[in-house]
Amino acid sequence: MIDIFDKLFNKIIKKTKTKYGSIIKGKVIDIKNNNVIIDSGLKSESYIPIEEFKNYKGKIKIKIKDTIKLFIDNFESGNGQTILSREKAKKYEIWNNLETSYTQSKIIKGIITNRVKGGFTVDVDGVKSFLPGSLIDIKPVKDTTVLEGKLLDFKVIKLDKKNNNIVLSRKAAIINDNNIEKKKLLKKIYEGSVIKGIVKNLTDYGAFIDLGNLDGLLHITDISWKRIRHPNEILKIGEEIKIKIIKFDKEKNRVSLGLKQLTKDPWKNIKNKYPKNTKIKGKITNLTNYGCFIEIKEGIEGLAHISEIDWINKNINPFKIFNIGQKIEAVILKIDKTKRRISLGIKQCKPNPWINFSKKYNKGDIIKGKIKSITDFGIFIGFKEGIDGLIHSSDISWNINNEFNINNIYKKGITIKTKILQIDVNKERISLGIKQLKEDPFNKYLLFKKNKLINCKVIEIKKKLIKVLIEDSIIGLINITKDNKNIIKNININNIIKTKIIKIDKNNRLINLKIFKDKTIKKQIKIKEKNCFNTMIEAFKKAKSK
Numbered sequence: 001m002i003d004i005f006d007k008l009f010n011k012i013i014k015k016t017k018t019k020y021g022s023i024i025k026g027k028v029i030d031i032k033n034n035n036v037i038i039d040s041g042l043k044s045e046s047y048i049p050i051e052e053f054k055n056y057k058g059k060i061k062i063k064i065k066d067t068i069k070l071f072i073d074n075f076e077s078g079n080g081q082t083i084l085s086r087e088k089a090k091k092y093e094i095w096n097n098l099e100t101s102y103t104q105s106k107i108i109k110g111i112i113t114n115r116v117k118g119g120f121t122v123d124v125d126g127v128k129s130f131l132p133g134s135l136i137d138i139k140p141v142k143d144t145t146v147l148e149g150k151l152l153d154f155k156v157i158k159l160d161k162k163n164n165n166i167v168l169s170r171k172a173a174i175i176n177d178n179n180i181e182k183k184k185l186l187k188k189i190y191e192g193s194v195i196k197g198i199v200k201n202l203t204d205y206g207a208f209i210d211l212g213n214l215d216g217l218l219h220i221t222d223i224s225w226k227r228i229r230h231p232n233e234i235l236k237i238g239e240e241i242k243i244k245i246i247k248f249d250k251e252k253n254r255v256s257l258g259l260k261q262l263t264k265d266p267w268k269n270i271k272n273k274y275p276k277n278t279k280i281k282g283k284i285t286n287l288t289n290y291g292c293f294i295e296i297k298e299g300i301e302g303l304a305h306i307s308e309i310d311w312i313n314k315n316i317n318p319f320k321i322f323n324i325g326q327k328i329e330a331v332i333l334k335i336d337k338t339k340r341r342i343s344l345g346i347k348q349c350k351p352n353p354w355i356n357f358s359k360k361y362n363k364g365d366i367i368k369g370k371i372k373s374i375t376d377f378g379i380f381i382g383f384k385e386g387i388d389g390l391i392h393s394s395d396i397s398w399n400i401n402n403e404f405n406i407n408n409i410y411k412k413g414i415t416i417k418t419k420i421l422q423i424d425v426n427k428e429r430i431s432l433g434i435k436q437l438k439e440d441p442f443n444k445y446l447l448f449k450k451n452k453l454i455n456c457k458v459i460e461i462k463k464k465l466i467k468v469l470i471e472d473s474i475i476g477l478i479n480i481t482k483d484n485k486n487i488i489k490n491i492n493i494n495n496i497i498k499t500k501i502i503k504i505d506k507n508n509r510l511i512n513l514k515i516f517k518d519k520t521i522k523k524q525i526k527i528k529e530k531n532c533f534n535t536m537i538e539a540f541k542k543a544k545s546k
Contacts, residue, residue: 113148130168132167191248241259242262291318303341354387
């Protein structure tokens with residue numbers, strides 16, 4: 001019985017012309033226990049490891065009842081099974097295709113699967129090939145992740161079946177068609193046209209877009225109507241986008257692209273949409289040392305400068321009080337459509353303490369405040385409304401020597417009375433005075449008539465001028481002339497002298513004087529001259545006796 005079966009099987013083999021190494025067809029009848037069971041019409045069913053049916057991603061692409069090609073590895077395994085190989089069948093067929101592609105310089109398809117030293121591994125229908133890094137594209141590619149995992153065109157540039165060595169070139173596959181495709185593309189490109197492209201690379205200044213054998217530059221300012229710090233906020237490498245041709249230089253093959261130009265310009269008629277002093281709600285998109293950027297709507301941002309954030313604190317730190325993404329109210333202060341700039345105010349959404357102060361107090365009112373700081377030029381006074389006023393050093397005292405004793409009289413933290421001299425809401429300034437709480441002592445001299453006699457103290461003697469102190473705050477000037485030269489010789493600093501008023505200079509707070517000549521002064525001069533003469537005679541006698 002066994003002999004009869006062997007004879008019949010041999011007849012079938014001769015009839016089908018099968019032998020070791022032949023490629024036959026088989027049908028998948030089951031998949032179980034990590035094996036694929038195949039009916040090839042031979043002596044018995046074959047069990048092929050399931051691994052031979054997995055792709056480079058580890059997925060199985062066959063199913064029961066599929067008809068597939070197989071390689072006869074052995075007719076007899078020792079236990080009655082015919083040994084078949086799916087992997088060898090694939091390699092056999094692929095190698096034939098590779099040899100044809102190599103000899104005829106045809107394009108083959110493959111998938112870049114992994115990075116290896118010097119290049120990449122490419123899966124060509126299950127056969128591993130090598131792609132040198134220098135042959136991946138016509139131009140150097142900084143980021144190859146956009147090519148990995150995709151079905152691409154290649155050319156076989158080296159084939160060694162004995163050593164199972166296959167070297168591919170993607171550069172060679174695309175270089176021949178490059179000029180043809182480029183010519184086709186150039187016919188489609190003109191200023192104003194809209195085409196598709198793939199984001200190839202991102203830089204700080206923009207994105208390079210692959211238009212198909214030609215790259216175009218999408219500058220960062222043409223990506224969005226709103227401000228962005230980097231193109232990766234909107235674009236991703238490998239992403240296909242629609243773009244507009246802004247400028248095309250045919251001679252240099254340079255293409256300038258625009259993405260925002262595909263949408264309406266939100267700045268159009270912006271002044272009509274947002275008149276001055278309009279209150280808006282927005283979102284903080286960026287923080288800087290000089291202020292914060294607020295997005296009013298998609299594509300429109302404004303800057304709230306630090307000086308427009310708080311009524312009182314002018315050196316505010318935006319990082320300490322705001323967060324990116326925070327919703328906030330602001331007021332439109334100014335719109336520059338040409339420069340696409342909007343100035344915003346945050347403090348304007350709150351009551352203005354300077355206006356409130358000006359409504360509550362008037363010029364000339366006496367008000368109490370606490371000394372916040374003392375400087376060389378004056379004293380800053382803080383009020384309960386949260387704002388400060390300044391007492392300039394010239395408004396502290398009528399005493400001209402005040403500048404030397406401010407710190408002795410006034411201390412930080414004490415509460416004092418002051419008089420409001422001026423309230424300037426626009427400049428946010430309040431001028432105050434202490435000396436104005438008392439009447440100006442100079443005023444009484446305005447009532448004095450010419451030739452009025454007054455006593456004064458000599459404080460400075462110059463070649464042509466004597467400066468005298470009438471009171472602590474009143475200065476007088478005496479011009480030295482030929483008429484009074486002899487009298488002035490007998491006057492020293494700190495002398496109290498009698499003078500006559502010649503003129504009163506109200507603007508400069510000065511009183512012009514002249515020395516009053518009376519008999520007492522003349523007598524004093526004669527006595528001094530006599531004493532001087534007697535001293536000279538005595539000195540002469542002493543010198544002669546020696």
